[in-house]
Amino acid sequence: MxxxxxxxxxxxxxxxxxxxxxxxxxxxxxxxxxxxxxxxxxxxxxxxxxxxxxxxxxxxxxxxxxxxxxxxxxxxxxxxxxxxxxxxxxxxxxxxxxxxxxxxxxxxxxxxxxxxxxxxxxxxxxxxxxxxxxxxxxxxxxxxGNVVRYYQPGNYAIKKLPSMKYLAFVNLTAVKDMTLIDEKYTRLVQHWDSQVPVSWASNEFVGDVNHFSLGSGIVAVIQSRDVSADHSGQPE
Incomplete structure (x- = not known):
């Protein structure tokens, strides 16, 4: 193989x-x-x-x-x-x-x-x-209703996908120096360190591109939306 x-x-x-x-x-x-x-x-x-x-x-x-x-x-x-x-x-x-x-x-x-x-x-x-x-x-x-991507240390610009309203940041490992720069709710996540996984859920985009930075660790970034029971589509 x-x-x-x-x-x-x-x-x-x-x-x-x-x-x-x-x-x-x-x-x-x-x-x-x-x-x-x-x-x-x-x-x-x-x-x-x-x-x-x-x-x-x-x-x-x-x-x-x-x-x-x-x-x-x-x-x-x-x-x-x-x-x-x-x-x-x-x-x-x-x-x-x-x-x-x-x-x-x-x-x-x-x-x-x-x-x-x-x-x-x-x-x-x-x-x-x-x-x-x-x-x-x-x-x-x-x-x-969801698109999940994974990020390692660095500085990132997250482009909003069509129809997606929410933006969650979930550290899957211990992290250091994680900062949400221009999302709707950023006050608590400034140079943030954690030894345990935490889901910063129900955040929202401000504009079509939002930014975050990470000093160490691995973070899953989830773009999501509310999906009605009769809707089967997904934005491209």
């Missing part, structure tokens, strides 16, 4: 098996011309939509035999794993496949939120540990 020449792309997409109602299908379709990797139920849902992923993998324990056969028939490159023992989660297997096959600038992760909280937390913390830390600053988690 390591001797294989990787395909150089700007963006690669990874579909996993989280609740379908949280997936922004209009935006998924907008990315259909880009490379896709899909795991287990994620592969099933893409094939049903007529979007054949470049690679499919998983134990397919959440899919029927008929669904698995349809994936194998449609996708040229399928790798199956036994349900047990299982060293990696489905999302981890997907990220490993992305790293094995692509030289990329960004990986969009779909179907990774909702459902069981332990699964979501596993996905949120995934890029903090090796070998998945290779995607830390390139990983973007997307659902109907």
């Amino acid at each position: 390591q001797n294989q020449k990787k395909e150089k792309v700007r963006v690669v997409n990874l579909m996993v098996g989280g609740p379908e109602e949280l997936i922004p299908w209009d935006l998924v379709v907008a990315h259909r011309q880009e490379p896709w990797v899909a795991v287990d139920k994620g592969a099933v849902r893409l094939v049903k939509m007529g979007m054949v992923p470049d690679y499919a993998l998983g134990d397919f324990d959440s899919s029927t035999k008929e669904e698995e056969k349809a994936v194998v028939k449609a996708v040229g490159r399928v790798r199956t794993f036994p349900p047990e023992p299982k060293d990696y989660t489905d999302t981890q297997l997907g990220i490993k496949a992305v790293l094995d096959h692509f030289d990329f600038e960004q990986v969009n992760l779909w179907g990774a939120t909702g459902g069981r909280i332990d699964h979501f937390l596993n996905n949120l913390f995934l890029p903090l540990i090796a070998p998945f830390d290779q995607v830390l600053t390139r990983l973007c988690i997307i659902d109907r």
